[in-house]
Amino acid sequence: MSRVSRYWNLIRLDATGHRRIQEQADAKRFFQQQFGGIDEPVQGELQAQLLTQMRQGEDRARQYAQLCLRCFISSQIEQVCINLEQQFGLTHGFSREELFPLVLNDDGKFAGRGGTDRTYVSVAENILHGFESDKGSLTTWTIRLVKHNRDLNQFLLESGVCLLSDWAILNDTTPSKLRRVLTDFQPMSAAEVDAAVLLLDSYHNVYRADRLIARQAGAKGACPAPTPNQLERMQTTLSKLQRLADRLRQYRIASRTGRMPTVSIDAVSNHGEGLSLGDRLAAPSQETSEPSAPESFLTAYRQQFGSTLDAALESVVETRLKTQKGDKAQHFLTALQLFHCQGQSMGAIAKAVGLQAQFQVSRLMNLKAFREDVRHQMIDRLRQFVKQTVGDLITPDRLAQLDAQIEIALNEQITDLLQAAAAQAQSPKDYVTGTVFSRTLCQLIDRLHKSDQPLR
Amino acid sequence: MDLSDFTATPIDSIDLTSTQIQRALHFSQSAPEAIRWSQYLSALADNGFEAWLANRIPSLPVRRLTELATGLWRINGFRVQTIVCLEEDEILVPVLDLDRPETAAHLYVAVVVQEETSQVLITGMIRHDQIIAQDWPREVSPNQPAAYRIPLANLSPSTNQLLLTLRCADPATIPQPVPVRLRMNVGQWLNQQLDDLATALTWVLMPPNLAPSAMRSAEATPEQTLTQILHQLGDETLITPDQTSSAYQDLPIGELRLYVTIGAIGDDEWSFLAILGTQSGAALPVNLQLSITCADQRLFHETVEVARSQSYLYAQTIGDQTESFQVTITLPDGREHNLPEFAFQA
Numbered sequence: 085m086s087r088v089s090r091y092w093n094l095i096r097l098d099a100t101g102h103r104r105i106q107e108q109a110d111a112k113r114f115f116q117q118q119f120g121g122i123d124e125p126v127q128g129e130l131q132a133q134l135l136t137q138m139r140q141g142e143d144r145a146r147q148y149a150q151l152c153l154r155c156f157i158s159s160q161i162e163q164v165c166i167n168l169e170q171q172f173g174l175t176h177g178f179s180r181e182e183l184f185p186l187v188l189n190d191d192g193k194f195a196g197r198g199g200t201d202r203t204y205v206s207v208a209e210n211i212l213h214g215f216e217s218d219k220g221s222l223t224t225w226t227i228r229l230v231k232h233n234r235d236l237n238q239f240l241l242e243s244g245v246c247l248l249s250d251w252a253i254l255n256d257t258t259p260s261k262l263r264r265v266l267t268d269f270q271p272m273s274a275a276e277v278d279a280a281v282l283l284l285d286s287y288h289n290v291y292r293a294d295r296l297i298a299r300q301a302g303a304k305g306a307c308p309a310p311t312p313n314q315l316e317r318m319q320t321t322l323s324k325l326q327r328l329a330d331r332l333r334q335y336r337i338a339s340r341t342g343r344m345p346t347v348s349i350d351a352v353s354n355h356g357e358g359l360s361l362g363d364r365l366a367a368p369s370q371e372t373s374e375p376s377a378p379e380s381f382l383t384a385y386r387q388q389f390g391s392t393l394d395a396a397l398e399s400v401v402e403t404r405l406k407t408q409k410g411d412k413a414q415h416f417l418t419a420l421q422l423f424h425c426q427g428q429s430m431g432a433i434a435k436a437v438g439l440q441a442q443f444q445v446s447r448l449m450n451l452k453a454f455r456e457d458v459r460h461q462m463i464d465r466l467r468q469f470v471k472q473t474v475g476d477l478i479t480p481d482r483l484a485q486l487d488a489q490i491e492i493a494l495n496e497q498i499t500d501l502l503q504a505a506a507a508q509a510q511s512p513k514d515y516v517t518g519t520v521f522s523r524t525l526c527q528l529i530d531r532l533h534k535s536d537q538p539l540r
Numbered sequence: 541m542d543l544s545d546f547t548a549t550p551i552d553s554i555d556l557t558s559t560q561i562q563r564a565l566h567f568s569q570s571a572p573e574a575i576r577w578s579q580y581l582s583a584l585a586d587n588g589f590e591a592w593l594a595n596r597i598p599s600l601p602v603r604r605l606t607e608l609a610t611g612l613w614r615i616n617g618f619r620v621q622t623i624v625c626l627e628e629d630e631i632l633v634p635v636l637d638l639d640r641p642e643t644a645a646h647l648y649v650a651v652v653v654q655e656e657t658s659q660v661l662i663t664g665m666i667r668h669d670q671i672i673a674q675d676w677p678r679e680v681s682p683n684q685p686a687a688y689r690i691p692l693a694n695l696s697p698s699t700n701q702l703l704l705t706l707r708c709a710d711p712a713t714i715p716q717p718v719p720v721r722l723r724m725n726v727g728q729w730l731n732q733q734l735d736d737l738a739t740a741l742t743w744v745l746m747p748p749n750l751a752p753s754a755m756r757s758a759e760a761t762p763e764q765t766l767t768q769i770l771h772q773l774g775d776e777t778l779i780t781p782d783q784t785s786s787a788y789q790d791l792p793i794g795e796l797r798l799y800v801t802i803g804a805i806g807d808d809e810w811s812f813l814a815i816l817g818t819q820s821g822a823a824l825p826v827n828l829q830l831s832i833t834c835a836d837q838r839l840f841h842e843t844v845e846v847a848r849s850q851s852y853l854y855a856q857t858i859g860d861q862t863e864s865f866q867v868t869i870t871l872p873d874g875r876e877h878n879l880p881e882f883a884f885q886a
Binding site: 168245 | 541547551562565573598698699709712
């Protein structure tokens with residue numbers, strides 16, 4: 085689509101829900117009449133002219149100008165959906181086609197006088213209606229409103245993608261924190277800081293109290309924008325509050341960067357590698373000091389290690405199966421087996437257990453928690469032994485060391501540890517990830533499947 | 541297109557149920573308006589933490605040490621304090637709470653509360669010894685106790701370390717502040733003398749052998765109020781009016797006033813009567829508690845159960861002259877205020 089054709093091509097869904105580009109002949113004619121002679125029209129100037137026409141032109145021109153802008157907005161809405169799909173769709177199991185119906189609902193018709201018979205105001209019309217040129221460019225404005233669309237946010241939240249509203253961010257910010265952000269992060273004059281703190285205070289007084297009342301009445305979900313009545317009680321305007329929230333949001337993004345990175349489970353292939361991805365994801369973080377002298381510890385442990393791991397795994401799996409409700413227990417076991425014993429990807433596992441998205445599988449298995457539970461069980465079982473070795477009291481730091489050492493031992497390749505078994509020529513099943521952890525787990529799952537009485 | 545304002549929900553975040561939310565709302569309703577929102581969030585954090593504990597360590601003993609929203613727990617022998625973490629970059633830990641045995645904890649757990657999405661996330665943990673080993677920047681704001689600002693980067697970021705410690709470590713490896721047992725010699729009151737500690741704590745001695753009296757006046761003095769209460773108690777008191785002495789202290793919490801009347805019984809025993817009222821004579825807040833303990837054993841425990849029903853609480857006991865009594869006042873928000881021990885002999 086050429087850059088200017090966005091002003092007469094309306095992107096909409098047809099009756100079967102498929103995306104269609106529908107050329108608006110009236111809009112095209114009008115646009116070419118207005119701007120035909122210009123080679124490279126500047127977007128901002130174009131939009132400003134169309135806005136003026138839409139508000140002050142004669143009847144027909146008003147409608148055509150509005151239609152041009154609605155076409156343009158439809159292309160922007162589509163772009164937001166595409167970008168969301170590209171960034172989150174795979175791991176969170178949704179496609180742009182699922183997002184379109186939520187926000188791409190303009191049919192290009194006009195209310196009244198033989199126009200549309202739809203009963204709602206389209207997202208595009210709403211965006212256009214609320215736009216003022218002091219709000220930046222129409223593109224920025226559109227992206228902002230689409231990103232914060234309630235239906236879209238609700239859908240994304242259910243898929244595990246969250247966007248906090250401006251109002252939640254303001255609710256969560258204390259005056260002293262605001263003062264620090266505006267002093268250190270985005271310096272403002274002392275008078276401006278004072279004014280912002282006062283503004284936040286009056287917002288809190290009104291909005292928080294009303295939110296509590298609404299919650300008591302059963303309100304759910306995102307914090308709605310303040311009503312005109314609330315704004316009057318706060319003695320402020322929506323855009324002042326939004327600007328304040330924007331600054332705080334920028335600060336949050338900056339302080340989040342580097343922390344809690346989103347790990348895509350499928351980002352690294354786990355085939356043919358020494359460590360399974362599950363192993364890597366679940367390895368203790370580098371918060372603890374390097375384990376000291378793991379050799380002596382492991383040598384001393386070797387006798388008990390295998391049987392303790394076996395017992396710990398059995399106990400943790402048993403507890404999981406007991407606490408998972410309904411089909412979840414079976415799904416959990418299947419997912420565990422597919423991941424650890426067959427090296428399947430999270431996407432494939434999702435399909436196999438009838439879940440939509442990878443993140444739902446991640447939630448079901450919670451591999452990190454699973455491994456933590458197993459390691460801690462092992463430490464607990466070996467506690468008597470550990471006490472004799474390291475003295476009477478076990479400090480948290482010492483425990484962290486043991487934990488890290490056990491993790492290393494769990495990741496040891498099976499060939500290193502079980503040469504004796506191989507020599508007996510009982511060639512074991514060809515497990516894809518050959519770590520001590522996954523091998524022992526897979527043997528346990530095999531036993532569970534074979535036994536007539538499952539652990540449950 | 542910048543989508544960095546969207547975040548992926550961590551897989552171990554806890555979804556709050558509507559029952560948990562309603563419980564938190566109900567709880568916050570009784571709080572003063574200025575702190576209602578923060579009490580609501582604290583209650584949400586506590587409810588979420590409880591659900592998380594039930595999920596991850598269902599077999600360990602867990603007990604709430606104070607009421608909802610104060611966030612102090614005993615878990616497998618550890619005292620654990622949850623802290624609502626509003627910011628994405630730091631937690632605030634009240635400085636004084638770290639030094640007092642009744643408020644200090646072994647472990648401090650940061651809990652992120654996303655009210656809007658009804659989600660809670662356990663986001664990190666730091667031990668008491670790790671906090672006091674460093675100098676942190678302080679948060680000083682009006683109406684709030686001074687607090688350390690501890691960057692989240694200084695916390696163990698995963699729940700692994702928290703769970704590992706709770707499951708397998710020994711609480712004794714994390715030192716806690718030692719209670720300093722202060723004692724007031726109240727036997728001297730019979731000689732119309734206050735000891736140094738009582739003087740420092742601004743106890744006010746009243747005339748000896750106050751007789752119960754039904755007399756009322758608009759602006760009653762502490763003596764008049766006490767004699768009136770003694771009159772109301774009538775036969776319920778254990779004290780013998782002819783060998784008693786009384787004193788009172790206006791407490792630095794909630795406009796409360798504590799009256800104590802002691803008396804010698806023969807050569808071996810003494811009686812101890814504690815009356816908790818307000819400085820203005822107004823009714824006591826609901827859920828206010830008064831208790832007396834002796835050698836760590838709780839002897840009496842009184843609670844205001846109905847709002848605006850009582851203008852005082854009382855508790856009394858008799859002991860050997862070698863025994864001493866500890867008075868604890870528990871505020872409606874769960875905070876405990878321990879007074880120095882009352883001893884008859886030095």
